[in-house]
Each structure stands twice: as C-alpha cells, then as structure tokens.
Amino acid sequence: MRSASSSPDADRPNEGVFALQDDDEQWMALRYDLTAPLARFAAQNWETLPKPFRRYAFGTVWRNEKPGPGRFREFTQCDADTVGSARPEADAEIIAMAAQGLEAAGLPSGSAILKINNRKLLNGLMTAAGVTDEGQKLGVLRAVDKLDRLGPDGVRLLLGEGRKDESGAFTKGAGLNAAAAERVLAFTAAGVGGRRETLDALANVVGGSEEGDAGLAELAAIDAALTGLGVGPDRALIDPSVVRGLEYYTGPVFEAELLLSTLDEKGQPMRFGSVGGGGRYDDLVARFTGERTPATGFSFGVSRLAAALRAANRDLTAQVRGPVVVIVFDQALMADYFAVAGELRAAGIPAEVYLGQSGMKAQMKYADRRLSPAAVIVGEDELKAGTVTIKDLDLGRELSRKVTDNAEWREQRPGQQTVARSELVATVRKILDAGS
C-alpha cells in the first residue's frame, strides 16, 4: 500500500511512478501514494501545525506496473496518520482505527484481522546473531516477506546461500549461517494466538538485544492501549511473520488481512491476503527537513478492498436503497409531484419525481429496480380528497412471492394505502422504519 518510490529512495528511485511533461517540458508525476505527500506537507508546515498532527486522506494514486487481479494501475487509497508522536499509543490508535474501518466496510471480527509486528525485533535478533551489515539485514527482511508464497523451506534457502525457482532462475540469499537462519525462522513462527502469549514467546526468541527489548516494550504498550480501546485479539494480533516490503518503516508495522474465502475469476479458491497496511516511519519527514519526526499511519487499498469483498461474494452496493418514487400519474399535476418530493426531502427522506415519459407499469418497474421502499401516487381523486396513495414496495415484493392468484392480487392491492396528505411523511417513515 505504501511506498517511498515517489520520494527519494536509494533503493528504487522512481520505479513504478507515472510521469509526464507539460507544454513547457516541466516534469510532473502522478502521486504514487498518500504518505510521501503527507510527509512533504508536514515538513513544510511543521511550525504552524497543532502537534501531534493527525489527518486522514482519501484519493487516487497511480502505479506504473502490470495490472492483475486486485492490482490496479489507478486506484483509491484511504489513509490516516499521526505525525509528531513517538508514543506506541499512537500506533495503537491507528490499529484500532483500521479495525473499525474494516468493521465499517462490512468485515467484522472473523472476516478480517490486523496483524502487528515490529521491525526492531528482527533487527535485534539479527544483531544478537552477529549480522550487522545493512544489506544483509535487508536480504533477511525480503526473505521473510516471501514466507506466504514460499513457505519455511523456501525462506530457509533465501536466508542462506540462495534459492533456484521452478524456472531455474537463482536468487542470491542473505548469507546467514544455518543457526542464524533457524533463529529467524523460529522467530517468524512464534505467533501463538493471544497477544500476551505471543509477546512472551517472542521474548524467548529475541530477548537480550537492546533493540529487540525496545521493540518488545513498544508492542506491550500497543497491546495495553488496544485492550483499553476495546480491540481484542479477534481484531488485532501480533504476528512476527509480517514484514511489509517498504524500507521506510522504522518500528511497528501493521497489515490488514482478509480471512474470508475468496474465489478467482475461474471460481477457484484463492488467497486474497492484504487489503491494507501501515506502520511507523520516523525517518520519512526528515528527508524533507533533515529533522527526525516520529510518524505512524495506515492505508486502506480501497479498490483492493472492494475487489476482495466482491471475490468473497459480499457486494455491498446491492444493499443501497433507492429513493421514494413519486409516480407521474397525470402530466397536469407535475407541480404537485414536485411539492410531494420536496416535502419528503425536507424531512430527510430521499425522494424523486419520475422524470421519464413512460406509463404506470414502467414507472413501477423503475421504482422496483431502484430498490425504492415506496411509491407515492396522486391522481385527480387524491387531489380532490386531499389524500395521497402510498405503495409499500418492500411489502409488495414480499406479498407478490406469496400471492399466486392474479385476481386475489388485484383484490388485495398488497401494501397500498390511501392517507390524508398531512400524513404523507409519517406514513412513508413508518414504511422506511419497517424495512430497515
């Protein structure tokens, strides 16, 4: 989700960025993520911002990459970040926010989970194992990041001399000795369910190095704050196998994983994996100011999340209710129809006058396709009597499944009532409340 590619990054400068020139041949780029722009904004406005600075952002980002299932060249991200707080509680709030975001997107406990790790643990472990070369450390991170795809045996090769894939291509390994590689693998497997239990297990693996102990203390503080915020291990757990690919993370990292079973386009089960991620990036703002500024955040891949929900057969858009439709029964009464729609809208009820030029049947079909809760009908009779006829379309749809005899149907006019015009809003609201 996050990448520094649009900001100076020694490792992958500008890879994946779409760039173009304007008529004056000035170079411009489409933004790669929402994190680098935040870092630039915070750096430029640091003196005048209330600190810690918290912001959320929602918008389009672009990747100059080959698209694939759930991978887009243009997609929507939604980020939340806190800049200027080094507290682990700031990380915990971001994680809690992400958990609530998943819930709001229709992914409650059991259908998605936040996984938390801390870069400092693996760094501490490597230091304890005598690995001090930064390139070697990066190689270890990259190897562990492939655990999902290659399994422990593949990662063991990448931690050591290297690995030859099915095509015969050889990837050079991180060059750890066998004992160190086993220690890394033991570390990645130390997740055991409860957050406290995992922390205890991790203390046995990484405890002792200064950096590892610092990482454990941060995770313990995050655990306590999450508990205070009411986020249990069913929503957020500690998983030492989570790495997040980006180099700019400096401490805790987070990943949101879909747990629902998903199908690919051919109907085959597939693992969808991550729908968002984030972490602490205390050095990114410093690229613009030179001054270290603590920051932590999370990014939802909104387009990817939507694709995941579709793959899990949870299409949220199907649930959207349409407006109340005011039927055009008599062309001469258009002004009255607009007054009816206006009255409903003023009461906060979405409503519209049918604006096509078709008859009753087509209008009722339109209301049905819009998933309208009700249709309002006013003819000459209603106008004279000071009434409105209201059709409960939910009830109508339900009854139409039960009543099979056409004559019986006409007799009953299921879900239809004629009430005083002054009862319009109250009657429609009753239908809405019953249907919600």
Next chain:
Amino acid sequence: MRSASSSPDADRPNEGVFALQDDDEQWMALRYDLTAPLARFAAQNWETLPKPFRRYAFGTVWRNEKPGPGRFREFTQCDADTVGSARPEADAEIIAMAAQGLEAAGLPSGSAILKINNRKLLNGLMTAAGVTDEGQKLGVLRAVDKLDRLGPDGVRLLLGEGRKDESGAFTKGAGLNAAAAERVLAFTAAGVGGRRETLDALANVVGGSEEGDAGLAELAAIDAALTGLGVGPDRALIDPSVVRGLEYYTGPVFEAELLLSTLDEKGQPMRFGSVGGGGRYDDLVARFTGERTPATGFSFGVSRLAAALRAANRDLTAQVRGPVVVIVFDQALMADYFAVAGELRAAGIPAEVYLGQSGMKAQMKYADRRLSPAAVIVGEDELKAGTVTIKDLDLGRELSRKVTDNAEWREQRPGQQTVARSELVATVRKILDAGS
C-alpha cells in the same frame, strides 16, 4: 466547468488534455471533466441501467492550461446529471440541486445565484434574422460569451465585422448586419428580474421562430418546476446573456455566479464570476452509440468554489470544531484515558487522547488550537473518587476575555467542573449543545 475536449470534438480535438504513455507506449490521458466519462458509461451500460439514469460524481480533473487565480491545472469537480429524460423538469431539478449545493457550501440567497438561458432562443432569433450558417451562429455565441469582459460595444463589433483589441490584434466578427446585431444585443439585455417577467420580455424579442418558441416553452416549464421545488428568483433567474462556451449544449444552459465582493491577491476588488455551470447536452451520448439520448447536468468547480470563498473572506475550514481532548495528566493512567476517549467516541462524540509528550500547559494549548469544545482531566484524585474533571473550553475562552486578574482566574477556574464518571457523556454533551 464542462468541456468535450476529451471526447471527439471537431472544434478543439484534445486541446488542454494531459496525456502520457505507459511502458508499452500505450497512450493514456488524464480526464478532462466528469461529463465525457459519464456519457461513455451511459452509452456502454444503457440497456441494463434503470432509466432515467441519475448519478453524481466527485473527483479530480486535469487541464493542460496556464494556471492563474482560481484557474488550476489539477482541480476537483462535483457533478450531478440525469441521462434519459428530455423533460424540462429534469433541468429544473438539476438547477434546484445546484442552488441547494451553493447553500450547503455557505452561499445562501444573495451571495450566489443560478442564471438560466436556453441556446434555442438565440438560435431561433438568428434563424428569424436570416442567419443559417453554423459557423456564423458559433461566432455569435462566442461574441455574446464575451459580454462580461467587453461590454455591449465590444460585443457589437464582434457580432459585425470584427474588433481590434488594445494590443492591435484583430478578431474577425460573426458578420451580422447592424439590425441583426442590435437584435442579438437587445436579446442579451432582456433579463429584467423575475423569471416570468423575463420570459415575457424574451417572447417579444425571440417569439415567432419555431426553435425560439420551443426554447421559451422549456424555460416556462423549468420556471414552473423550480417554483414547485421552492426555488425562487433570488436563487435562480433567467439571464439571456449566459452562453456557456461549450459546443455540446443543445438547450437550457446554467451558470452559478458568485455575488459576494471578492479581492484579488493584491487586495483589489475583482469579479470572481462563475463557480459552476451546466446544461442540456442531448447529443453527447450519441457520439458513443449513434443514438440521441437526452441528458442534463451541472458541475461545481469545487476548487474554484473554495478559492472564491477564500477571496470573499469566507474560509469555511475555520469553523471546524476539534475533538474533545483527554489530557494525559499521569502517564500511569494511559489505559484509563483511552477508556474515556472510547466512551465518548461510542456516544458519537469525537475525542482523542493527547498523544504528544508535553505537560499540562502544552496540552491545553493544543486543545485550544484544535478548537476543542472541552478537555477531560483524570488524575489520581479523580480516579479514587470515581470522578472526571471537565473543562468547558468555549466558556473558558469567553471568560478569559472578561477576567483580567490572574488570582481571580485561579480562584474561579472558569468553566471547570468535577462530576461522577457516570456523568461523563451527559456533561460533555451539554457543553457541545451549548456551543453549537
């Protein structure tokens, strides 16, 4: 606001569009507006859409143009359109929506207005005046479009042989004879306040031609529907001088104009003009399907509107209230602070635990800068007594202006109260209600 430049347009193909190539040298373009993509979508999905199809959209668009005050190369538009209804009432609904949109943006009656015209009037008038050449008609539209900038005398020249500007550059005119030019100018000046009165005045100028009469009938139907929708002439009037530059409009056109006095960057009064516009474009969908499909819509230039509000010294962001801030009084009580914030949030009250690492004074300053309505303080004493101390920051700000003596201030502790923990939400809500 709207332009067909990103869709096939004989007049200005691709002018102003940002385009780039991907790694496979496939051309891509950044969208120029939200109307052409809607037309393409409607054309591709016409069979399966509930009709009329109504949609709104909000997003970024790009113009490869020289930027200037209130003119951006990247900006946000918000559009609403109805596709598949030829009814003037569909136009009226779009206009009413635009009027409500202005109101929601903080521009009530008197600070902005919708101006309505109909291309068919000027077309009818030209036909009646013997002008049948399409190029000549376009020249007349372009001349009238400059009325704001050049005034009637300048437009008279452009309607006739042409006009030399201050720099000596000559613009060829539409070539109307003097009588026809005067008729066009009389038409543009026929707006007289009330919508009905203007329609009557226009009937005298353009009445008689078939197209002009059709245009008048449409405007009369729009007027009636607007009245039914409760939109008076203070929000939307008929102004025959409105043209809208784009060629794709086929009937009614609308423009939202800011009426507030605005200042430029040097503090000089300036006319901001249009902050949005739209109209009926019955031929645009046909460019994709070949089949004429009636459509009407409106586009707010959101970035331009924001610039206009700033230029009118109406910065809406200044009004945004901050969250209730839970003060970190004692590091050991962080879990309790999160519980307090969680309780307030669960009650729908924005709240946050202060996440910096500064003392009381800095925390209160932070709450003040965030425009927080209240701060919650829990120390050892409150914890033991099962209470919370709540500071009403609005009241505090108010009293701090009155109380000048420091000792008196300390004595009174303005706006501060200690209540039972169970009264937390109710007490904070009382403060919020008093401040709103």
